[in-house]
Amino acid sequence: MDFLYKLLVDPWIEILSAPVFFGEVVIGGLLAGVMYSLVALGFVLIFKASGVFNFAQGVMVLFAALSLVGLMERGVPILLAIALTAVIMLVLAVVIERVILRYMVNQEPIILFMATIGLTFFLEGFGEALWGSDVKRLDIGIPDRALNLSGLAIANRDVVVTLAAATLVCLTLLFVWRAHAVRKAQVLGGGTVAALGSGWTSRILVGAGLALFLQRFLFSADATFISGKAGKTADFVAGLSMAGLLIAAAVIFFVAADRLGRARAGGARGIDVPPMHYIWFVFLGLAGIVATAAGIVWAVRAGILINGFELFAAAMAATLVLVLAIFFQKTRIGRALRAVADDHAAALSVGISLRGIWVVVWAAAGIVALAAGIVWGGKSGVQFSLSLIALKALPVLILGGFTSVPGAIVGGLIIGVGEKVAEVYWGPAVGGAIENWFAYILALVFLLFRPQGLFGEKIIERV
Amino acid sequence: MFYREAGQFKTSYAADQAIFPIVQDRIFVLLVLLAAYIIPPVFLGSYWFNAILIPFLIFSMAALGLNLLVGYCGQLSLGTGGFMAVGAYASYKLTTVIFPDLGMIFIFLLSGLVSAAVGVVFGLPSLRIKGFYLAVATLAAQFFLQWLFNKVPWFYNYNSNGTIESPPRSLFGTIMEPGGMLEALSFLNPLVTSPRATPVTKYLFALTLVVVFALIAKNLVRGRVGRAWMAIRDMDIAAELIGIRPMQTKLLAFAISSFYCGIAGAMLLNLYLNSAETLAFGINISFEVLFMVIIGGLASILGSFLGTAFIVLTPIFLTNALPAIGLPLDTAGQKHVELMMFGGLMIFFLIVEPHGFARLWQIAKEKLRLWPFPY
């Protein structure tokens, strides 16, 4: 009984009785999740373009971090060292293609997987032989301590909040654009998502949201944004979150209307229902935006502690994702990459160089590994255990889907928060240290309901 | 010249379906078995048993089990270490608390059964997910089981140091010991576990277990069950449409595979380590066993042994060979070079022969068929 009480009742009471602490746990989880995402991202890149399940991603993080520290120890200034390490990762990609991948075209996925495990052993030995195996400190000049947001100088706070807001706006645009693309591709019947991207009603709604935001921002009586008074910042965020809420409400309204309309039209069971996948995508995205915005407002007002270093990691991850998204969607190489991911033979037949593409993805994964190496190495020191974060990224992968970049991000956040909350509130009841497996079980339970992962393509089996 | 099947005509389906249809193969296997039973006990010292032969046999057992699951049934699993831990902890609980009088042979089989049951539970996701998704899902088993045995004191009898130890037990238990019902047979009942048992006894026990279970594996894969596994592996939809039930087939594969791994775990504790913590059954073991299976050859019983030999012997070889050629390395440096060479060799063999040593063996046999004539 006591055990059940500890498992089922106690945690909820704790959560409700100390919401500020819970908020800190959630934010800590989100930020840790961002770091998992960074590692998962490297996996996704390579799997997407070459179908290789690259177990060496973790050791690539270690290798990058070792190289960076090694260079810095030899007196190279940090920015130059980062650039040089990037070059090293590039060279590594070329070598891997030349020595391994080239000879393994058309092999079974499991063989390639095993080859990357061989690569893991090799790189581990090589990196440590080259740079030494003692634990090293990586100092990149960002303090790894808690920042009290309410205690910050106002200017700083504005910077933080502006950055967050800018990210949110970018994300909103991304979602709207994505929804638009989906609608254009005629994947959805009816007006569900069209409501988000175009159509007069939705434009009016979005416009209203923006107007509301601008009204709070420009015409608020007490102060100006530039002079940086607290009230203004809060208003800024409040306006943003209200705009988000309005958009979310619009989506809910339209989805509901759409489904109702269909139901009334009396389509047979299973007929004409648009893929829920996309609706979930938009829903989750918008809900996330609203929640983040509201969370920031609340965090600022309640004076929650945020780790400055983790915030830096989050910003870095966001930037990387944005760059990668643009790279994948908008450039010629990106298109070639997607073509290769779809079908190797078909891509070859239209003149895409498989080898070139492989070098590009491995190099990109190397750069992502460098980013992850900077973040993780700066946080916990550079040592062998760094390569084990690959194991942390795997549940993120199955949650988000092996081929989905947004999946890696959202999956990372879910795992990060789930893991931290479970460890803090439920861990004591079962003896603690559940971080190792909780993420896996969480991902597993999720998979049982959605076998292809959060954003994976629905597999239609045909014979 | 010597390896010819020409002239060996089969007159019945029974002869054609024998386990080794070619006469030379039969002779060869018999010779290897004889050598395995006679040469090491007579000629080799305890270093050979403790460092090479016994670990080889234990991991062969695990590799056999994993090959049934991955090679034959096509379900990728990274939970081997966890299932071995189940076998080891089950054998510990069984010998110390539940059946202290029972002989080791029965303890091993029971440990295998416990592991099989756990394997079925963690095999359930395979009904919904495939490939690497499943592989990662089986890691859940690995981490969860390791945590469980670490955190719940019942599993290690509330020891203060959290380790499990192999108690001295004989092959068939007290029933054949002085005072037991079958006292007269006590010469058949040697002490097989704990440091007090001789390496030779342990080796012969392990060898017999492995030989019997290799035979069982071979029998399984050449019959109905094996065909059902391979059908699921090659094309699960078509398999279902000819009446093979995916659920039963996959879960059976998980059960039998975990059974083998469980016995291997029990062997690891009782015949090799003597005392262990959960660390001994970590994720590294899972990867190593998987690599044994792949480098040896997926869907090959012989391959399981060849792959195990490679993974067990290579590090020992490197450790001894590197100082011998006079590389001026400190211990850390030597460890790094070993890692690099091990990784490099893995990649090299995968590039040269992705179908594993079993395929190389097959090619060698093809060549032998013609030798010494060019065709």
Add this chain to the structure above:
Amino acid sequence: MRAPSTAEIAAGQVLLAVEDISLAFGGVKALTEVSFEIEKGEIRAIIGPNGAGKTSMLNVVNGFYKPQQGRIVFKGVSHSEMEPHEAAASGIARTFQNVALFKSMTTLDNIMAGRTLKMHRGLFWQILHVGPAAEEEIEHRRKAEEIIEFLEIPHIRRIPVGRLPYGLQKRVELGRALAMEPDLLLLDEPMAGMNLEEKEDMSRFVLDVNNQFGTTIALIEHDMGVVMDISDRVVVLDYGRKIADGTPDKVRDDPDVIKAYLGVSH
């Protein structure tokens, strides 16, 4: 066509009755209210232009797709849906448009796999592989060899089917289906991609199966010559609807069918 009466189904003249089947994927309707029946012992062809829903129809019959509406009556038992292995157990076998063999297994193993449902020895005997299990194995090996003889493929007995040419793979797949000793055999384009000679061989096998074993056959085929020659009755589908049903001669002259095929008569 009139619907089969319950009396007829009970009397066993009608082996399979498909009643009012509708099937859709997302918004795409693959089948709309299709009904027809297959009588015991006949060769029933299903024809229609590409995308008419022929393969979907077979997939519904052997349980791979679950229809949104309608039911299937097989051997007098009504199913609204069933699992593929249940269909197999009740006596429906199947070949596929794109060969679905177990590629790394040999011809013999593929055909033996087809006999899985007929083998009953449990795990214990499987492990020992002597006595009953070995006897069972040999008894079924004999059956498998009969099928191999019948299809004239003894020379490829030991070859992994992935290495065989397409025409032979199709034949092995037929062998695997025959090994199930089915009451109803569904053939999805058994002659696709074959040359004239291979088509003649395959037609002969289909007719022989029908004659010698009395197996009822439903086949999808694009070659009108073959269809007209070997089938007893023909169902024509177009855009997921049945547009004609009857003897080959009758169907050939049906104005709707001619229209569906753009007036091209074969």
